[in-house]
Amino acid sequence: METTKKDELVTSLKGVGSGTATALHELGIETLEDLVMTFPYRHEDFRLKNLAETPHNERVTVEGRVESEPSLLFLGKNKSRLQVRLLAGQHLIKAVFFNQAYLKTKLELGQVVTVTGKWDRGRQVVNVTTFSSGPKTDQQDFEPVYSLKGTINQKTFRKFMRLALDELAQVLIDVLPESLRITYRLPGISEALEGIHFPQNVDHSKNARRRFVYEELLIFQLKMQAIKKVRKEQNKGNSVAYDNNQLKKLIETLPYELTNAQKRVVNEICRDLKEPHRMNRLLQGDVGSGKTVVAAISLYAVITAGYQGALMAPTEILAEQHASSLDEWLSPMGVRMALLTGSTKTKARRIVLENLEAGNIDLLIGTHALIQPDILFNQLGLVITDEQHRFGVEQRRVLKEKGENPDVLFMTATPIPRTLAITAFGEMDVSIIDEMPAGRKEIDTHWMKEDQLHKIIVRLTRELANGRQAYIICPLIEESEKLDVQNVVDVYTMMSAALGKDYTVGLMHGRLHSDEKEGVMREFSEGKVQVLVSTTVVEVGVNVPNATFMIIFDAERFGLAQLHQLRGRVGRGEHQSYCILLADPKSEEGKERMMSMTETNDGFVLAEKDLELRGPGDFFGRKQSGLPEFKVADLVHDYRALNTAKVDAEKMLNSVDFWHSEEMEGLRSVLINSKVLEGERID
Ligand code: ADP
Ligand code: MG
Numbered sequence: 001m002e003t004t005k006k007d008e009l010v011t012s013l014k015g016v017g018s019g020t021a022t023a024l025h026e027l028g029i030e031t032l033e034d035l036v037m038t039f040p041y042r043h044e045d046f047r048l049k050n051l052a053e054t055p056h057n058e059r060v061t062v063e064g065r066v067e068s069e070p071s072l073l074f075l076g077k078n079k080s081r082l083q084v085r086l087l088a089g090q091h092l093i094k095a096v097f098f099n100q101a102y103l104k105t106k107l108e109l110g111q112v113v114t115v116t117g118k119w120d121r122g123r124q125v126v127n128v129t130t131f132s133s134g135p136k137t138d139q140q141d142f143e144p145v146y147s148l149k150g151t152i153n154q155k156t157f158r159k160f161m162r163l164a165l166d167e168l169a170q171v172l173i174d175v176l177p178e179s180l181r182i183t184y185r186l187p188g189i190s191e192a193l194e195g196i197h198f199p200q201n202v203d204h205s206k207n208a209r210r211r212f213v214y215e216e217l218l219i220f221q222l223k224m225q226a227i228k229k230v231r232k233e234q235n236k237g238n239s240v241a242y243d244n245n246q247l248k249k250l251i252e253t254l255p256y257e258l259t260n261a262q263k264r265v266v267n268e269i270c271r272d273l274k275e276p277h278r279m280n281r282l283l284q285g286d287v288g289s290g291k292t293v294v295a296a297i298s299l300y301a302v303i304t305a306g307y308q309g310a311l312m313a314p315t316e317i318l319a320e321q322h323a324s325s326l327d328e329w330l331s332p333m334g335v336r337m338a339l340l341t342g343s344t345k346t347k348a349r350r351i352v353l354e355n356l357e358a359g360n361i362d363l364l365i366g367t368h369a370l371i372q373p374d375i376l377f378n379q380l381g382l383v384i385t386d387e388q389h390r391f392g393v394e395q396r397r398v399l400k401e402k403g404e405n406p407d408v409l410f411m412t413a414t415p416i417p418r419t420l421a422i423t424a425f426g427e428m429d430v431s432i433i434d435e436m437p438a439g440r441k442e443i444d445t446h447w448m449k450e451d452q453l454h455k456i457i458v459r460l461t462r463e464l465a466n467g468r469q470a471y472i473i474c475p476l477i478e479e480s481e482k483l484d485v486q487n488v489v490d491v492y493t494m495m496s497a498a499l500g501k502d503y504t505v506g507l508m509h510g511r512l513h514s515d516e517k518e519g520v521m522r523e524f525s526e527g528k529v530q531v532l533v534s535t536t537v538v539e540v541g542v543n544v545p546n547a548t549f550m551i552i553f554d555a556e557r558f559g560l561a562q563l564h565q566l567r568g569r570v571g572r573g574e575h576q577s578y579c580i581l582l583a584d585p586k587s588e589e590g591k592e593r594m595m596s597m598t599e600t601n602d603g604f605v606l607a608e609k610d611l612e613l614r615g616p617g618d619f620f621g622r623k624q625s626g627l628p629e630f631k632v633a634d635l636v637h638d639y640r641a642l643n644t645a646k647v648d649a650e651k652m653l654n655s656v657d658f659w660h661s662e663e664m665e666g667l668r669s670v671l672i673n674s675k676v677l678e679g680e681r682i683d
Contacts, residue, residue: 005171006033013163023152035164036193039632040144043205046116046130047141051091060119063112063136064088070107070644086113092420094124097131106133111591114139118483142199143359168193175666176215180648186211210641211253212632219670220630221649227673229653237278237405238381242270243304250300250333255295261435262290268431269298272407279407284421285433286603287413287568288440291542294433295384298409303335303362304329307381310406311365314387316514317521321543322386323365330363340366340375343514380406387412413605414561414566417611420635442601443571445579447555447594456580457498460549463578464503466532468548471569472533473510475554491553492533499531508534513608536566545573546613549580556585560610561594564603571601589613611635 009031011021046061052187054060064086073081082097084107095115099101107113114136117128132139146157174181174189181188187195189208195208247270251258258266265283272279285291296539299309311326313319323339330337338352338361355361359378383406410428417571421430448456460470472495474488492507499505506520506529517537523529525544532547536558550570551561555563571577581598596609633641652659654669659668 006168007031008167009676010035010160010164013160013167016165018161020152020156023150024160026150027148027152032164032168035161035166036197038146038161039196040146040497043142043146043199044065044145045142046136046139048136051088051093051119051122054119054122056119056121058119059116059123061114061116061136062086062088062125063114063132064091064093064094064095066107066111066113067092069109070104072101072104074101086115095128096126097128100128100131103131106131138223140198141201142205148653151403162481165193165436169405173666175670176211176218177661177663177667179663181211184210184214184644185191204371213634213638213641214645216633217638218632218648221642221645222652222667222671223674225649225653226644231280232277237407238307239276240273240302240305240307240381240407242273242301246304246333247297247301250297250329253332253410254329258293259290259433259435259437261285261433262294265294265431265433266297268429269294269409270301272429273301275299278405279429280411281407281409281429281431282421283409283411283431283433284415285411285413286415286436287565288436288572289413289433290437291386291411291413291433292322292325294331295322295386295409295411296329299326299363299382299384300330300333300335302381302407303330305381307379308356308359308361308377309363310370310377310380310384311363312383312385313365313367313448315537316343316367317517317537317542318386319367320518320521325543326363326365335362336361336366340364340369341370341514342367344369347664364542382407382409384409384411387414413565413603415607417604420611440575441571441576443567443577443579445567445581445598445601447581447583447598449584450553450582453582456551459578460531460551461499461502463549464499467546468575469527469529469544469546470531470549470551471547472531473550473566474506474535474553475557479522484509486534487553488535497533503530504528505531505533508532508537510535510537524539533681536562542569543572544569546575548573548575548577550578551580551582553582555583555594555597556590557582559614560596560606560645562604563593563597567605569627 002285009021010016010024011018012032016024024030024035027038029038030566045059048061048063051060051062067086067087068085070082070084075081078099080099080101082101082104084095086093086095095117107203111133112135114130114132114134115128116130120126144158144161148154148157169190172189172193176186176189180186185207186192192208192211195204196212199205199208212376218649269279269281280286283291283294285294295311299311302309311319311322313322319339319341323337326335327337338355340349340352344352351363352361353375357376357378364377368426375476385408392551463470472491474491488507488509492505496505504523506524507668508517508520512520513579520529521542524532524547527546547570550567552558552563552566558566567579570579579597581594583590583594585594592613593609596606600606652664
């Protein structure tokens, strides 16, 4: 776009006074460019349709000749009903206007008029909202509807939009290279803007949208990849000279042989560690695929090279569990470990901090407590965060900055659909553990109603009699932790009544003190508690291989990703496991989620399904996701455009000639302005 004209303030438009300017300002619109880049969220459709095929209650636009004198009826203060007969093609219909008495004079016998309203039982247009004298041809087929607030209305906004588009039409410079526009048959910027605001027809609108989706995703990909490239070149990380023999020794002492996927991933990580740039890697592996041991090996690698390692988990229970697994594997190798969580006592904490700074601790495991400002490492070489999507961007940054360019590995058991992986983690390298340890059995999953509970308990008792254990997961009540607790206590009471005679039933929820939680969890993992009634605090990572039975109450309240996570607490050992979803979903979507759970154990399949059903915003939950917000693109439907944009961005950045060619000038300046070429983060 040309610099001067598009940067002109909206007040340069005829009719925009200070009042309007203020209203536009509230919408974030200052310049002409801001204005034309404010897209409508939908269009009102004023096309004439075949009345015979128009369903009852649908909005409809009708062009017709006035066939009767209008009749006007006053129904009280400011209330009136005006009606008239129209001949629309073959159809003699009625048009009914409420509270628009002033239109009476415009409905002259024999005149052609156009009305829009609700089509009622094939006979009349009721509640006319839009009226114009004269035939439909005088009116646009599609009228944009914008998301507005404040004093400005749609009509005024449209008027200024029209003016701004006319002002800019001749002077806009297109950022998209012409060669690409030709390849993909994308409209140029002026035509696209026209089509996104005031389309002549459906194709006009579709092509305009296609163009902006591509442009948006291409620029996004260029930024992501530029960052990745610049980081690789500039980020002098540690070249970790780990001791390969020591690593082999550790791997030999493990209680099992690594799966091929684990071996591959360990190699990918070790290669990154050795290289002098900073590792920024995402490790994806379904629940139970064995990420912990990969973390242990990676941490041990940096420790053999004289660095410290840190492992951060989202909950205390998980941190403790990691600590005990890693202790088992790494202590025999001489690794000095410490655990730091929110409940570490002040004095113990101080000792840990001192030893950490002095370099007497090789490995620190913990929760968010690890990223407090007073925690200083001696020489931090590798940071691993487990279940990384639960951490915000900011926390990730703080932790990275604790050491001198530590390598960073993010682990997640929530399989991320491909499109989201490219977008949310586009600037990262990705490793995937796509293989389960041998002998793992599929979890047999059933969807049942709560009135079958007694039958389920009979089945559960059989598992318990065979020496197995069970989880009972209680509904998640989003609004209130208090209700969560009440719920879990109710279920606990019921289960204790049903099973308490022969078995020990434990209770776990977020309100318990961490010692209590730890106590219950320990008793469960030692088999002293056979049935654990819990809220979703057991969701991530918890590992009790002897647990083979899970009941999830009100399963329809959970998203697929979370159900899959929960279900992953069973099926971790040699025995066949079962998961019962108690659910009575009202929506089709809810039913589909339950069906999907019973049909597959594959987290990636479920992730794609979840994305499709709930959309990208909900996929990661409400917490900070690191997901970019797109203006036009939609990650569910535009995944093909995303892939195309990704490939094109790679080509552009890898071909020096193309990158510096004249037609790339627009995109180059977008990147230069966003500062990503200096390696700055875009979010
Ligand atoms: P997740 O990827 O969900 O964090 P874990 O690391 O907790 O999975 O591993 C799940 C279970 O699988 C643990 O009991 C672990 O000891 C076991 N495991 C991991 N790797 C292997 C392997 N290669 N062979 C057999 N069992 C394994
Ligand atoms: Mg895990």
